[in-house]
Amino acid sequence: MSEPHSHSHLWPGVPLALFSAALFGATPPLSKLLLNSISPFMLAGLLYLGAGVGVAVYRLLRGKQAAAGEAQLAARDVPWLALAIGMGGILAPVLLMFGLSLNTASSSALLLNLEGLATMAIAWLVYRENVDRRLLFGAFAILAGAVLLSWDGGGVAFNQGALLVAGACVAWGLDNNFTRRISATDPVVIAMLKGLVAGAANVALALAAGAWFPAMSIVAATAAVGFLGIGVSLAMFILALRHLGTARTGAYYSLAPFIGALLAIVMLGDAVTLKLLVAGLLMGVGLWLHLSERHEHEHDHEALEHEHSHVHDEHHQHDHDGPVSEPHSHWHRHAPMRHRHPHYPDLHHRHSHG
Template sequence: MHSHDNRPIAAALLAAALIGLAAPLAKLLLGEVDPITLAALLYLGSGLGVFLIGGVQAARGRDRRHTEAPLRRGDLPWLFGVIISGGVVAPVLLMVSLESVPAATAAVLLNFEAVATTLIAALIFAEPVGRRIWAAMACITLSCVVLSWDPGAVLGFSLPALGILATCVLWALDNNLGQRLSGRDPFQVIAVKGIAAAAITLALAFMLGERLPDLTTASVAMLFGFVSYGGLVSVLFLLALRGMGTARAGSLLAIAPLFGVIFSFAVFPELPEILLFAAAPLMALGVWLLCSENHVHLHHHPALVHEHRHRHDDRHHDHAHAPGDPPLTPAGDHSHSHRHDPLEHDHPHRPDIHHRHTHR
């Protein structure tokens, strides 16, 4: 990856804008669709939308195997994890919780996903996180605590708000497991995840006696799902994961509540809660700390053989090609198995798939 390649940042920020649509759109649909059925339709739209785009590309003669690495048998445990955590349990919990939480408040609470993503990346998967990132996480966490406070509730916290925070933890786990799949074809990953998760969730909805909505409402829900609950968002986020690592990509999603609050007030003409004004400055400070990080030091790359989409104008891909390797696309990239020789150098970088080294 280029040291100054901003495409992963752009992908993460666009994903954040689309995620901001998630809470108000789901809140709008919950008046027409039962919660578990809605969760299933959102992810069905996600998976089918990406699958159809891939089909159109194939019909036009584009072979994605030349530009993206396909899923392998060794990816199945990670794929199963993202299906269950991020595709089944998290959306069901979110839909149930959204019934009792204002859309704007929910949009801001969903920012806790960035905190949980970074915590899991640092504490479980040993991704390097500096003091600046920890300070940002503290600001965002405190803002979520403020928004969850309910003096009249048991233990002083709103149960539906805690449900949204639990959703964030599950999606954070999904993000970290997804990092292990970030070198694979994002269209293939998201299509499998969306369709499999929808099948499981629909079965659960039928077992609980929920009914399908009319065709028009179901189609609208699936379209929203493709835009904001997987589909396009997930493809963008996987591209960001590939170039930035889990903690940074997840942290950039912290700007999503800004879009979420704007969309919520546009859709629901409700007065904002007082706590929202108290939490907003903390959230803004956390986002600024995250987006202004710069990471430079001398680091070592060990010998490595792997397969992923790559270019040849960066610091890491100067390998030769075998006769059977696919040609470069007009954009200058392709995918094939290749070797990296040991290398030591100093440049700005993020914990992408080539920079997962340890730090002292």
């Protein structure tokens, strides 16, 4: 049996969430370059399909040993996966497309910032994930920065289109919370299935709406953007959910608009404005509040049996019949224990608070 591993409570969840946000934030400016040659509806479908195909190729190349280190999807996970794909991969993009057709682009951009708020609210109110004042202040500072970044003076038009865009954000919030329920399983498989199923459905809907396939060079470029900005980003997001819980991962993910704006300055020559600087300051304050969070108290672990990728740290002190490599995955039992250390609402710390 290995000795317990000591590491910062920020690792690896926070870097995973930030890299996920960075990759997703790069998707809008890259996609904007493609919009001259492809319809928005077809672009959404090909981005997801590119993500699914790219992750499927990676899954074939990574080898059996890497796959053995992750828990695989079981029959009990299929309903949650289906709900996540249906909400986030199919329903949300369709609601967004129809909402965009009935609403202004500026108003829709503002409303899209509701996704992070919806993710946190559902995690807090429905799944009772611990959210303290520091996390709330940090999340609202990040959200305020995202709203300011999207503001062009036109405000939000409260019409049918706005309701559809808001509905898309709620669907993505539900998707994030459903995905957390299966975050212990192989994130590569989840990202692959989400991309393939949602991509195929969205491409079919685009064709039915009268769209057409662009040139193969555009398809290839779109697939590459989808692989990195959706596929790899989604796999990192799922791993972050595993370590941080839904509310905190969603809050870090809200940094994506600012990252996208910075990339737009570099790639598209957009101007550096006072609005961007103030938004960056607000998001920086929110990020600091989250990074400096230290949730520590004496807590009880009830007996628990599950399967996921793990090393023999302080929560995994069990024996094996022979030598094993780490990380590895197998069904294992946690004996009841009581201790104190900094922690997030990860797979082993989803306890209630008074």
